[in-house]
Amino acid sequence: xxxxxxxxxxxxxxxxxxxxxxxxxxxxxxxxxxxxxxxxxxxxxxxxxxxxxxxxxxxxxxxxxxxxxxxxxxxxxxxxxxxxxxxxxxxxxxxxxxxxxxxxxxxxxxxxxxxxxxxxxxxxxxxxxxxxxxxxxxxxxxxxxxxxxxxxxxxxxxxxxxxxxxxxxxxxxxxxxxxxxxxxxxxxxxxxxxxxxxxxxxxxxxxxxxxxxxxxxxxxxxxxxxxxxxxxxxxxxxxxxxxxxxxxxxxxxxxxxxxxxxxxxxxxxxxxxxxxxxxxxxxxxxxxxxxxxxxxxxxxxxxxxxxxxxxxxxx
Amino acid sequence: xxxxxxxxxxxxxxxxxxxxxxxxxxxxxxxxxxxxxxxxxxxxxxxxxxxxxxxxxxxxxxxxxxxxxxxxxxxxxxxxxxxxxxxxxxxxxxxxxxxxxxxxxxxxxxxxxxxxxxxxxxxxxxxxxxxxxxxxxxxxxxxxxxxxxxxxxxxxxxxxxxxxxxxxxxxxxxxxxxxxxxxxxxxxxxxxxxxxxxxxxxxxxxxxxxxxxxxxxxxxxxxxxxxxxxxxxxxxxxxxxxxxxxxxxxxxxxxxxxxxxxxxxxxxxxxxxxxxxxxxxxxxxxxxxxxxxxxxxxxxxxxxxxxxxxxxxxxxxxxxxxxxxxxxxxxxxxxxxxxxxxxxxxxxxx
Numbered sequence: 281x282x283x284x285x286x287x288x289x290x291x292x293x294x295x296x297x298x299x300x301x302x303x304x305x306x307x308x309x310x311x312x313x314x315x316x317x318x319x320x321x322x323x324x325x326x327x328x329x330x331x332x333x334x335x336x337x338x339x340x341x342x343x344x345x346x347x348x349x350x351x352x353x354x355x356x357x358x359x360x361x362x363x364x365x366x367x368x369x370x371x372x373x374x375x376x377x378x379x380x381x382x383x384x385x386x387x388x389x390x391x392x393x394x395x396x397x398x399x400x401x402x403x404x405x406x407x408x409x410x411x412x413x414x415x416x417x418x419x420x421x422x423x424x425x426x427x428x429x430x431x432x433x434x435x436x437x438x439x440x441x442x443x444x445x446x447x448x449x450x451x452x453x454x455x456x457x458x459x460x461x462x463x464x465x466x467x468x469x470x471x472x473x474x475x476x477x478x479x480x481x482x483x484x485x486x487x488x489x490x491x492x493x494x495x496x497x498x499x500x501x502x503x504x505x506x507x508x509x510x511x512x513x514x515x516x517x518x519x520x521x522x523x524x525x526x527x528x529x530x531x532x533x534x535x536x537x538x539x540x541x542x543x544x545x546x547x548x549x550x551x552x553x554x555x556x557x558x559x560x561x562x563x564x565x566x567x568x569x570x571x572x573x574x575x576x577x578x579x580x581x582x583x584x585x586x587x588x589x590x591x592x593x594x595x
Numbered sequence: 596x597x598x599x600x601x602x603x604x605x606x607x608x609x610x611x612x613x614x615x616x617x618x619x620x621x622x623x624x625x626x627x628x629x630x631x632x633x634x635x636x637x638x639x640x641x642x643x644x645x646x647x648x649x650x651x652x653x654x655x656x657x658x659x660x661x662x663x664x665x666x667x668x669x670x671x672x673x674x675x676x677x678x679x680x681x682x683x684x685x686x687x688x689x690x691x692x693x694x695x696x697x698x699x700x701x702x703x704x705x706x707x708x709x710x711x712x713x714x715x716x717x718x719x720x721x722x723x724x725x726x727x728x729x730x731x732x733x734x735x736x737x738x739x740x741x742x743x744x745x746x747x748x749x750x751x752x753x754x755x756x757x758x759x760x761x762x763x764x765x766x767x768x769x770x771x772x773x774x775x776x777x778x779x780x781x782x783x784x785x786x787x788x789x790x791x792x793x794x795x796x797x798x799x800x801x802x803x804x805x806x807x808x809x810x811x812x813x814x815x816x817x818x819x820x821x822x823x824x825x826x827x828x829x830x831x832x833x834x835x836x837x838x839x840x841x842x843x844x845x846x847x848x849x850x851x852x853x854x855x856x857x858x859x860x861x862x863x864x865x866x867x868x869x870x871x872x873x874x875x876x877x878x879x880x881x882x883x884x885x886x887x888x889x890x891x892x893x894x895x896x897x898x899x900x901x902x903x904x905x906x907x908x909x910x911x912x913x914x915x916x917x918x919x920x921x922x923x924x925x926x927x928x929x930x931x932x933x934x935x936x937x938x939x940x941x942x943x944x945x
Binding site: 319320338487550 | 625626627628630645648649657658659733735736737834835837838839840841844845853855857866868871874875876922923924926927928929930932933
């Protein structure tokens with residue numbers, strides 16, 4: 281996957297040189313280990329700033345709205361699905377966006393890697409499936425496959441679903457006997473245990489809204505938690521208000537979430553926000569055979585009437 | 596200056612004893628990392644802790660704080676008249692505070708305790724608190740405090756500075772408040788002042804050597820505010836920003852708050868909540884006009900406040916103590932060290 285960067289730069293350079301796009305949105309190297317930062321490139325001279333590796337965990341579909349002129353964007357499988365969702369939801373037009381697809385072998389779970397060390401990580405490099413991680417006291421060589429983010433281990437769409445250029449060979453998609461083991465675990469709990477699980481999950485939420493703001497689905501001009509007339513929820517640390525935010529946000533993503541993991545990636549408090557959205561993904565899949573962002577011609581299941589709807593009340 | 600030696604075997608007993616007169620706060624390991632929290636009766640501060648995700652500012656400035664309250668029941672005396680809410684201002688102590696967090700509290704004090712205005716909630720909490728710091732023998736990778744007006748053994752804002760000497764803590768008692776806390780713990784084995792200071796100096800020197808990351812702030816004061824404001828780099832810095840509140844909430848010096856009234860049945864309470872200048876709501880007027888409508892304006896505001904307006908207004912250095920928390924936690928890796936160095940080096944091109 282990390283070899284595709286030359287191809288990405290070559291494509292970006294050509295697009296900018298020919299004036300096919302005005303800018304290219306991608307990732308640049310971060311200032312700290314295991315970090316990359318979304319970046320916009322306007323000229324051919326700057327394409328060397330672009331990088332692509334296993335730390336590019338944010339979703340670049342979040343950066344393509346409200347851009348003037350045509351833009352190119354680097355898209356992993358999940359980013360491409362969110363671009364599809366954007367097109368379906370009229371956030372961008374297909375012809376305004378040039379998708380440089382990147383077949384993905386998964387992004388790393390930074391918190392899991394950090395947890396192996398008692399001190400800060402000072403250096404991180406990768407070579408294929410091998411990760412070399414160094415702290416000030418020791419060094420570890422890790423197998424990337426064992427340190428993928430949870431959403432990446434359960435991903436069945438690693439290849440971009442729509443693209444104009446491809447920056448690498450398509451990768452083998454994973455086949456999973458059960459794509460929702462995490463949801464099953466929570467479903468198996470009794471009501472009290474389930475409630476307890478979610479109470480503990482959001483216990484340290486500081487309402488910074490990094491999860492919401494990193495999410496390509498959360499583009500409402502004013503989020504319901506920010507409305508002041510009427511004000512739907514309190515803005516303090518009252519647990520009911522904190523939970524109301526998480527519950528409602530998850531429901532608003534029902535049938536739209538691609539499980540890209542940007543919410544978890546962004547959370548400074550290491551809250552697995554996906555515990556909320558995953559159940560709705562599973563329901564969408566089981567009830568409507570639906571996975572978000574696979575088809576530009578189809579509207580999400582909660583947005584259409586279908587004679588085949590499993591609910592009796594709608595027939 | 597007085598120094599006290601504390602055998603680590605006596606540590607827990609002493610801390611327990613201090614609970615007779617003090618409420619305790621300190622580092623606690625949670626699932627998500629270390630936090631500075633109120634310590635329940637069976638909890639001791641985790642003195643082996645790695646840097647906490649959030650700073651210690653919440654001890655004096657909780658994320659949500661009830662300021663005032665009133666009854667809306669017209670049959671009651673004094674209904675609809677807000678009165679200060681009950682709060683516990685009995686003595687409290689923060690144990691194991693990072694020196695840069697203590698320095699940060701002194702910077703926050705410049706805002707909450709001025710000649711004209713005194714925030715009673717913050718000031719009463721401040722007066723009730725004894726700050727027991729722990730020198731950082733092994734500073735973390737993100738620490739750049741030595742170039743931000745603090746350092747791993749900085750004493751500013753502390754009542755006691757503890758130095759971890761393996762089997763013992765060496766306590767440098769800096770104020771009467773600090774002495775009172777040592778007395779409450781029953782720690783009284785006095786150590787030789789000259790010798791103790793020398794021991795601390797060795798640790799300090801070693802720790803400072805380990806901090807390789809730094810910011811340059813020497814030219815910020817002489818820069819023209821408008822030129823920095825109009826500098827060409829803000830759009831680039833802001834591009835990746837998702838406008839979450841992470842940087843401001845993890846920051847030990849970000850002091851902005853919002854006031855909210857909440858009513859439940861016949862009781863109304865007025866709350867003070869952390870606010871964040873990264874949010875478009877921060878400056879949204881009731882007219883609908885927003886003077887900081889774009890994310891570039893908001894990102895610029897955060898850095899200009901910390902690294903220019905504050906510098907000019909108070910002449911006490913930057914409003915950044917170099918804890919590195921925002922650098923570590925920012926979801927898109929916007930790095931205040933880079934921004935600071937850009938600002939410091941900026942020369943307007945004619």
